[in-house]
Amino acid sequence: MARPRKDVKFQHQVRSASNGRTRRLSQSMSEYSEPGSPTTKDEVTPSVSELPQTEYEKKKANFITRTVWTLVMIAFFFGSLSAGHLYIIIIVTAVQVISFKEVIAIANVPSRARSLRFTKSLNWYFLGTAMYFLYGESVIYYFKHVLMVDRLLLPLATHHRFISFMLYIIGFVFFVFSLQKGHYKFQFTQFAWTHMALFLIVGQAHFVINNIFEGFIWFILPVSMVITNDIWAYLCGITFGRTPLIQISPKKTWEGFLGAWFFTVLWGILITHFLAEYKYFICPVNDLGATIWSGLECRPNPVFLARNYSVPFLPAGLPIPRTFNIMPVQFHVIMLGTFASLIAPFGGFFASGLKRTFKIKDFGDSIPGHGGMTDRMDCQFIMGSIAFFYYSSFIAVYHTTVGGVIEAAITGLTYEEQMEVVKIMTKNLVNHDIISPKVLELLSAQLVRG
Incomplete structure (x- = not known):
C-alpha cells in the first residue's frame, strides 16, 4: 500500500507544479492585456503582421521600397534638371553634405565625441571652410x-584665397587648443579622417559643380x-558571368x-x-536663372559640329560608305564610357573595402531601400572628377572671355586707363554701327568734365 501513496503524492506534486505554471502564464498574459478586458485564446494568437517574415517576403518588400524610391529620385532629378542649373547645384551640395556626414559617422565614437564637445563642431567647421573655398573658386571663375x-x-573675390586660408588656419589653431590629455589618439584620428572625407567627397564634388557650369551635358553624361x-554590369554578370574580377x-x-x-x-553615343x-x-552657364523653357544661347563648342570622316584602308567595292558625318564629341564619348566602365567602379571597390x-x-x-547616400555616389564622385579633367584637357576651348577681360582691366589698369579702354571700345562699336555716335559724344564730354 506504500507504493500507491507515493504515486498519489507524486501526482499531486505534478498537478501543483502544472497549476503553478498555468497561473504564472495567466498572470503574464494578463499583464499584456488591456485592464478590464478578458484574456481569451484569440488574444494570445499572433496576427499575420506579427509573424516573422520569410526571406522571400523581406526581399520583396525591399524590392518594392527600392523601386518606389528610385522612381521618386528619377522624377525629382528630371524636375530639377528642367528648372535650371541652380537647382542641380543645390542637389549636388546636399549630396556631398549627407555623404560627408555618413563617412564621418563610421569612424566616430559617440561616447568620446560627447566628452569632447568641439569634435563634431570642428568637423562641420572644416566642411564649411572647404565648401566656401571651392564654391568660391568656381563662382569667381565663371x-x-x-x-x-x-x-x-x-x-571678397580679389582676396578669396587668403580669406579661405585664414578660415582654415582658425580651425587648425582651435583644434590644437582643443586637444585633451588621454584623448590625443582619438582626436588626431578624427582630424585625419575629416580631411580624408573632405578630399574624397567635397574635393571631387567641386569638379562635379564645375561640370555643371561648363554645360549640363558634362554633368548628365558622366x-x-x-x-x-552599374545596371549592365549586374545584368551581364548574372547572365554569363564566370570569371571573378x-x-x-x-x-x-x-x-x-x-x-x-x-x-x-x-548609351553615351545615343544620349x-x-x-x-x-x-x-x-x-556653359551664363545665366543661373535659365530653365529648359527659356534656354541658353552661346557659340557651340566645335566638338558639337558634325564633320566628315573618311575610313582609311577600306577596300574598294564593299557596300560600306567610306565617309561618315559625325560629331567629334562622339569619339570623346568612347573615352568617357571607357573611364566610366574601367575606372569609376574602383570608387565602389574602395567604398566596399572601407565598409x-x-x-x-x-x-x-x-x-x-538603397542604404546611405555614399553607397549610391561612391562611383559618381570619381567619375565627375575624371570627366572634368578630361574635358579641361581635350575638349575645352580656351579663349578670351568677358570675365577675363574685366578682371585684367580692373586689377591691372588705373581708373584713367580703364576710362580710355571704355572710350576705345565705344568708338569701335560706333564704327560697326552697333551703338549711336551720340553715346561716344556723351562719353567724351564726360571725360573732359572729369
Missing part, C-alpha cells in the same frame, strides 16, 4: 563679369554612364565588366546625339 563690378563682392554601367567584391566578374563597357559606350541638339545642354574595414553593410540609411 562669374567674374558680375563679381568684379560689384563694390561689395569685389574685395552621371548617366555610371548608372548605365576582384577579391574585395566577389560578385564582380570580368564578363559583367566588359559587357557593361560595351553598353555604356553605346550625346540627343543632348547636342539643344543649346540648353551644351552651353569591410568597419564591418558595416551600408554607410547609412539616407535613402530607403
Whole structure:
C-alpha cells in the first residue's frame, strides 16, 4: 500500500507544479492585456503582421521600397534638371553634405565625441571652410563679369584665397587648443579622417559643380554612364558571368565588366546625339536663372559640329560608305564610357573595402531601400572628377572671355586707363554701327568734365 501513496503524492506534486505554471502564464498574459478586458485564446494568437517574415517576403518588400524610391529620385532629378542649373547645384551640395556626414559617422565614437564637445563642431567647421573655398573658386571663375563690378563682392573675390586660408588656419589653431590629455589618439584620428572625407567627397564634388557650369551635358553624361554601367554590369554578370574580377567584391566578374563597357559606350553615343541638339545642354552657364523653357544661347563648342570622316584602308567595292558625318564629341564619348566602365567602379571597390574595414553593410540609411547616400555616389564622385579633367584637357576651348577681360582691366589698369579702354571700345562699336555716335559724344564730354 506504500507504493500507491507515493504515486498519489507524486501526482499531486505534478498537478501543483502544472497549476503553478498555468497561473504564472495567466498572470503574464494578463499583464499584456488591456485592464478590464478578458484574456481569451484569440488574444494570445499572433496576427499575420506579427509573424516573422520569410526571406522571400523581406526581399520583396525591399524590392518594392527600392523601386518606389528610385522612381521618386528619377522624377525629382528630371524636375530639377528642367528648372535650371541652380537647382542641380543645390542637389549636388546636399549630396556631398549627407555623404560627408555618413563617412564621418563610421569612424566616430559617440561616447568620446560627447566628452569632447568641439569634435563634431570642428568637423562641420572644416566642411564649411572647404565648401566656401571651392564654391568660391568656381563662382569667381565663371562669374567674374558680375563679381568684379560689384563694390561689395569685389574685395571678397580679389582676396578669396587668403580669406579661405585664414578660415582654415582658425580651425587648425582651435583644434590644437582643443586637444585633451588621454584623448590625443582619438582626436588626431578624427582630424585625419575629416580631411580624408573632405578630399574624397567635397574635393571631387567641386569638379562635379564645375561640370555643371561648363554645360549640363558634362554633368548628365558622366552621371548617366555610371548608372548605365552599374545596371549592365549586374545584368551581364548574372547572365554569363564566370570569371571573378576582384577579391574585395566577389560578385564582380570580368564578363559583367566588359559587357557593361560595351553598353555604356553605346548609351553615351545615343544620349550625346540627343543632348547636342539643344543649346540648353551644351552651353556653359551664363545665366543661373535659365530653365529648359527659356534656354541658353552661346557659340557651340566645335566638338558639337558634325564633320566628315573618311575610313582609311577600306577596300574598294564593299557596300560600306567610306565617309561618315559625325560629331567629334562622339569619339570623346568612347573615352568617357571607357573611364566610366574601367575606372569609376574602383570608387565602389574602395567604398566596399572601407565598409569591410568597419564591418558595416551600408554607410547609412539616407535613402530607403538603397542604404546611405555614399553607397549610391561612391562611383559618381570619381567619375565627375575624371570627366572634368578630361574635358579641361581635350575638349575645352580656351579663349578670351568677358570675365577675363574685366578682371585684367580692373586689377591691372588705373581708373584713367580703364576710362580710355571704355572710350576705345565705344568708338569701335560706333564704327560697326552697333551703338549711336551720340553715346561716344556723351562719353567724351564726360571725360573732359572729369
